[in-house]
Amino acid sequence: AQSVTQLGSHVSVSEGALVLLRCNYSSSVPPYLFWYVQYPNQGLQLLLKYTTGATLVKGINGFEAEFKKSETSFHLTKPSAHMSDAAEYFCAGRNFGNEKLTFGTGTRLTIIP
Amino acid sequence: NAGVTQTPKFQVLKTGQSMTLQCAQDMNHEYMSWYRQDPGMGLRLIHYSVGAGITDQGEVPNGYNVSRSTTEDFPLRLLSAAPSQTSVYFCASSYSIGGKRANYGYTFGSGTRLTVV
Numbered sequence: 001a002q003s004v005t006q007l008g009s010h011v012s013v014s015e016g017a018l019v020l021l022r023c024n025y026s027s028s029v030p031p032y033l034f035w036y037v038q039y040p041n042q043g044l045q046l047l048l049k050y051t052t053g054a055t056l057v058k059g060i061n062g063f064e065a066e067f068k069k070s071e072t073s074f075h076l077t078k079p080s081a082h083m084s085d086a087a088e089y090f091c092a093g094r095n096f097g098n099e100k101l102t103f104g105t106g107t108r109l110t111i112i113p
Numbered sequence: 114n115a116g117v118t119q120t121p122k123f124q125v126l127k128t129g130q131s132m133t134l135q136c137a138q139d140m141n142h143e144y145m146s147w148y149r150q151d152p153g154m155g156l157r158l159i160h161y162s163v164g165a166g167i168t169d170q171g172e173v174p175n176g177y178n179v180s181r182s183t184t185e186d187f188p189l190r191l192l193s194a195a196p197s198q199t200s201v202y203f204c205a206s207s208y209s210i211g212g213k214r215a216n217y218g219y220t221f222g223s224g225t226r227l228t229v230v
Contacts, residue, residue: 105155
């Protein structure tokens with residue numbers, strides 16, 4: 001069964017600083033992994049996804065994530081934070097052959113001017 | 114395309130009342146699901162469906178019923194609302210694993226904020 005753990009329920013970074021949001025997964029088979037962003041009072045929007053192939057995945061709004069099988073991690077990064085990045089971010093995963101998507105508990109990102 | 118449409122956006126219920134949360138998608142997605150979002154708990158799966166006529170329970174199904182009579186619609190019913198069901202509810206859909214674009218991820222609706230008093 002797939003499970004996803006997000007380290008840090010709240011992360012604050014200064015505008016222009018590196019953003020790093022952590023996600024680890026546990027799975028007996030290679031997973032599909034996703035990052036979603038949720039702006040206040042809105043639904044979830046897909047940022048990026050890893051399925052197969054290249055382990056460094058680029059998404060929208062300058063975000064990227066790297067799948068590291070040896071570390072069972074899929075951390076989300078952005079080189080330079082912008083005020084508009086303030087939101088809640090969810091890591092999610094599912095196993096090949098299983099439609100169900102399992103979510104982490106979310107990380108709220110605050111950008112300090 | 115409208116994507117995934119949820120209605121209503123907001124609802125206040127009294128304990129014991131019943132209601133149906135509506136979800137419709139126009140992308141011909143086989144898979145549909147309902148999640149509830151609570152602070153500090155992320156999104157938890159309530160029920161899901163892999164196609165018309167097929168439904169199954171998720172992680173937190175108690176107090177909720179679903180049906181899937183068409184590919185487009187997947188309503189969620191609260192039979193007797195309780196304060197513990199105060200939450201934000203999201204409907205999501207995707208292509209099935211067997212479909213050509215099964216790895217595209219989920220498309221989410223904008224949510225229904227439900228308060229039970």
